[in-house]
Amino acid sequence: MNDTSDPLKTNRLSAPQTHSTRARIKRIWIGNEGLRSGWSALLFVLIFGAVLGVVLFVSHLFHHHRPVATEVTPRMMIVGELALIFAGLIATKVMSLIEKRSWLAYGLAAPHRARHLGQGAFWGVVMMSATIALLWLCHAVTIERSAIQIGPLIQFALLWALAFALVALGEEVAFRGYVFFLLARRNRPVKAALITSAVFALVHFANPAETVAGILAAAAAGLVICLAIWRTGSLWWAMGFHAAWDWSQSFLFGVADSGELAAGHWLTSQPHGPSWLSGGSVGPEGSLLLLPVLALTALVIVRTLPASEAAQTAFK
Helix, strand or coil, X not given: CCCCCCHHHHHHHHHHHHHHHHHHHHHHXXXXXXXXXXXXXXHHHHHHHXXXXXXXXXXXXXXXXXXXXXXXXXXXXXXXXXXXXXXXXXXXXXXXXXXXXXXXXXXXXXXXXXHHHHHHHHHXXXXXXXXXXXXXXXXXXXXXXXXXXXXXXXXXXXXHHHHHHHHHHHHHHHHHCHHXXXXXXXXXXXXXXXXXXXXXXXXXXHCCCCCHHHHHHHHHHHHHHHHHHHHHCCCHHHHHHHHHHHHHHHHHCCCCECCEEECCCCEEEEECCCHHHXXXXXXXXXXXXXXXXXXXXXXXXXXXXXXXXXXXXXXX
């Protein structure tokens, strides 16, 4: 008579099934290159959010929280951006340890850093000036000289330059540093650009008086900046462009930047006409005229930043 309840036989049959189940579960989390890219990106976001939350909580305890206002000062922005930079760098460092890479390998270590930073800053001023010129030609903005004296004006120029340099560093590290390089290396650069640009655009919903046109412009700007990162293999051109774009917008021309006005600016620009044309209270980033300027920026990137082998090794 056969004994079908033999425990040894049952264990031998169940062992391969258990191993197979564990292997399937492991494959959900682990791929050929370690922790899968989706989980890695999520872990980065969680670490970034946790660190930023702690820093902002401590800042609030010491009464350094940013008040709700449509006019911002350099000091208000500098405090907030330092928190963003700290959180982004800590999250990048932790993920670099997990991936056994240098924390500089996510866009900060690359050849020609100073040159790319300077080129990006130059084109940031040029392209924002082109945007304001288009608005002026379409009678969508009037421009006047502010009443600030030369001494305070120079001080504001320098303080806003520092503030927007920190904005560029913080936002590029947070939105297009670790996550972009991770997805570009393991997936495809186009996918990395689409995902990071979508997230960048969604975050702009938190800006005061943001519009659909402004969200679309943020997404388009994200794609253009990703193109520069792909061509250079680093964040430096992007940081220069980002900083100079915001500086020109807020200090040089005195228009709203995603709904926020800078205290202390050289010129004062007032929007006129429909918001889809002038940008309204959002500023030039809410105008559809920004789209051809961004297209021109993409062309400049392709023509002035030739793809090199050194740049592409940054994504390997």
